[in-house]
Amino acid sequence: MSSAPTSRPRLDPHDPAGIDALLSEEELAVRQTVRDFCADKILPHVADWYEKGELPGVRELSRELGKIGLLGMHLTGYGCAGMSSVDYGLACLELEAADSGLRSLVSVQGSLAMYAIWRFGSEAHKTEWLPRMAAGEALGCFGLTEPDAGSDPASMRTAARRDGADWVLNGRKMWITNGTVADVAVVWARTDEGVRGFVVPAGTPGFSAPEIKHKGSLRASITAELVLDGVRLPGDAVLPEVTGLRGPLSCLNEARYGIFWGALGAARSCYETALDYAKTRVQFGEPIGAYQLTQEKLANMAIELAKGQLLALHFGRMKDQGRLAPEHVSIAKLNSTREALEICRTARTILGGNGISYEFPIMRHMANLESVLTYEGTPEMHTLVVGQALTGLSAFRR
Known part of the structure; x- marks a missing residue:
């Protein structure tokens, strides 16, 4: 006959459902690494950044994020960490517990710009950009939303037309995280073939990314408009593996x-x-x-x-x-x-x-x-x- 337990389990106010018991040692270690990073690098400063409406030292910050493997961490190859979806989710939770702007920086870099190149780009796109982006040496942004096309991306006005072997892009994108500091933009545009994605290096003539100021939200984050005024790109700038809104x-x-x-x-x-x-x-x-x-x-x-x-x-x-x-x-x-x-x-x-x-x-x-x-x-x-x-x-x- 079994004896009665000497003490009953106690509820942890910080984990009342006992979720930590469902996580592996590796998952707990990933979470702790990100939590410690935020406690050291972000939390002492973020209230001041937010009040001033700035994210200073973003390039150094991105390199530090790259050093601990957080940029494109759920992608494989090309310098990416190849970690699980749960690992990535736990990292996002810890990043946003510090500030949504920090998590937005990581999300746009890894799950939008890097993911688009990783999934739909050519081998040349991948080898040129992904290792540097994973290391935080290059920043990316993702241009889809427009001033008059938010929830309805099919109505986008940004267009790309062929001109000989080149593409020429014209249009505007709005509310673009990382836009002003990005080294590369993944821009989506209408073409005669349907919606296509383009890899647009910053500094291409006709491309600019003025920062959006006077925000009442995501103030410790860099938000921009993308302006594409006759941006000429080589034919191989298009993402080859997808056509359409998919x-x-x-x-x-x-x-x-x-x-x-x-x-x-x-x-x-x-x-x-x-x-x-x-x-x-x-x-x-x-x-x-x-x-x-x-x-x-x-x-x-x-x-x-x-x-x-x-x-x-x-x-x-x-x-x-x-x-x-x-x-x-x-x-x-x-x-x-x-x-x-x-x-x-x-x-x-x-x-x-x-x-x-x-x-x-x-x-x-x-x-x-x-x-x-x-x-x-x-x-x-x-x-x-x-x-x-x-x-x-x-x-x-x-």
Whole structure:
């Protein structure tokens, strides 16, 4: 007859669902490496960067990210780390727990610019750009969104026409992360053959990337407009392995995977800040964490965060097994961004007036998540993707 246990398991306030037990030693090590990097290189400075609306030393930062293998880390060959989807997701969560702008830099570099070249580029494109981008020696950006073409990329106006053996590009792209500092842009344009992608080195005559200022979100991130005014490229600048919107949309799906992990990092930062604050802030002679309404807020935040993390981990395992559908990514992106924003807003109420101070990360994460909610597919678009998958009926134009 077995004896009764001498003690019962205790719930960890920082891991209430016991998710760490589902991670391998390697996955935990990857997470810790990124967490330590952020604690050393980012967190001491990011509030000041955000307040000033700048990301100083971005090239040195990119090289440091490259040294620990975070740029294109889920890609194989060409100097990329070849790590798992779960490893990449955990890295995105830790990066965004520091700041969404940092995770955006890594996502655009690895899951948009590098991924487009890795999947659709020629061997010459890959060997020229990927090793340098993986090392952080070259930065990339991804030009799809336009001033009048966000959720409807089929209506893009940027066009490329053949002129002898060359291509000539004209158009504008908007809200381009890394654009001003990028060494190479992957630009999507209409052609007589359909939508094609082009590898555009910075410095090509007619190409410019003025920085967008006066942002109320993603302030510790470089955002640009891309201007293409008669940009002449050689014939082999086109990505040879894809024609049509399948190209850019598959890249966006790759980036969304990291985004739905990342949003949970912002949520975790706000939850842990509120939890610590609730245990030390005294009102009416008691820590505010001793009051029922505050405990209800904390419990709801912890539960929604754990549910989001479990969903992300499940979908990460599916991605590593080759079973993740685009609709799954829409489910997770919709859930993570929506719940992360609610967690951040609730955390702000626990901190009261202090919640708006940059002494704490909450208002910064809240403002950043307003952009994360919108880019790579708005909640409305992902809702309709899921709705169509459930019903078999399209409602996009109704």
